[in-house]
Amino acid sequence: MNRKTKKYVKAALVLMFFLGAGVWYFFFEKSSLEKQKTDTELTSILITVEPEPTSGEHFGKEATGEVVVYVCGAVNAPGVYTLPDNSRLYEAVTMAGGFSSEADPAYHNLARSITDGERIYILSVAETKELSAELKVSGEEGAGQAFSQNGILNLNTATAEQLMDLPGIGEAKATAILSYRAKIGQFTDIEEIMNVSGIGEAMFEKIKDKITVK
Numbered sequence: 001m002n003r004k005t006k007k008y009v010k011a012a013l014v015l016m017f018f019l020g021a022g023v024w025y026f027f028f029e030k031s032s033l034e035k036q037k038t039d040t041e042l043t044s045i046l047i048t049v050e051p052e053p054t055s056g057e058h059f060g061k062e063a064t065g066e067v068v069v070y071v072c073g074a075v076n077a078p079g080v081y082t083l084p085d086n087s088r089l090y091e092a093v094t095m096a097g098g099f100s101s102e103a104d105p106a107y108h109n110l111a112r113s114i115t116d117g118e119r120i121y122i123l124s125v126a127e128t129k130e131l132s133a134e135l136k137v138s139g140e141e142g143a144g145q146a147f148s149q150n151g152i153l154n155l156n157t158a159t160a161e162q163l164m165d166l167p168g169i170g171e172a173k174a175t176a177i178l179s180y181r182a183k184i185g186q187f188t189d190i191e192e193i194m195n196v197s198g199i200g201e202a203m204f205e206k207i208k209d210k211i212t213v214k
Contacts, residue, residue, distance in 0.1 A: 069114055071096035073122035074103035087114055093122065104128040108171075109161065121172045127179075152212045155193060156186040167206045173198050187213045 065085045069092050072078040076097030083091055090110035099105050102124040114120065153162060155177070163174035173196070180196045187193065190211050194204050 067114060067116040067118075069116070069118045069120055071120045071122070073120075074100045074124040075122050076100050083114070088112065089114055089120065092120055100124075102126065115170075118170055119172050121175065123175065151210075153210060154214050155190065155211050156181065156213055166210055168203050169207070173203075189213060 066082050067085055067087060068080060068082050070080050071092050075093060076099075078096060081092060081095040083095060088110065089108060089112050092114050093099060093110070099122065103122050104125045104127070107123050107128045153166065158177075160171065160174040160178055163169050163177055164171060169177075176196050176198055177193065181187065184195075190208060190213055191204070192213075193199055193207075193211070194201065
């Protein structure tokens with residue numbers, strides 16, 4: 001091999017070395033940089049993920065610890081009032097300016113708890129006089145006989161407090177039932193309760209398996 005041939009071989013070897021280095025950099029270094037870029041993007045995504053909403057956020061505003069009631073009837077300042085949770089009836093009446101001169105405070109259970117969204121109607125003495133004595137909340141005679149052995153409530157002997165144990169029956173509807181019974185007479189069948197103001201088919205469906213007439 002003469003000197004000129006050796007020179008060409010040496011040049012060829014140098015060229016092959018640089019070509020090999022270029023190929024190695026292209027495939028291995030580029031792959032490494034792409035992996036590093038991908039890891040960085042994944043880290044960025046994980047960091048910016050929004051936190052899961054709490055249970056309160058899923059279902060709207062959390063409980064405020066307050067009840068809103070509408071107090072009307074024989075009170076000095078009828079209206080809508082906000083009270084702390086677990087408040088009693090007497091506190092709602094106080095917020096509404098107290099009993100008016102026509103009110104019959106003895107008819108109502110002033111120590112009972114009130115519920116959010118409730119309509120509280122305070123009866124006057126004239127209104128309670130329309131109810132027979134055995135129908136008043138304060139009168140407990142015969143109250144124990146209102147329930148049958150299987151726990152069904154007799155509409156013809158139930159007191160207002162017992163009626164309010166039925167689903168969806170508040171003080172206003174219980175009073176309406178007692179007024180109907182005092183004016184019209186005893187119920188002849190359970191469907192007749194739908195003649196009472198404020199009690200329709202939807203309400204009847206909720207309570208029909210819990211009431212009877214005797």
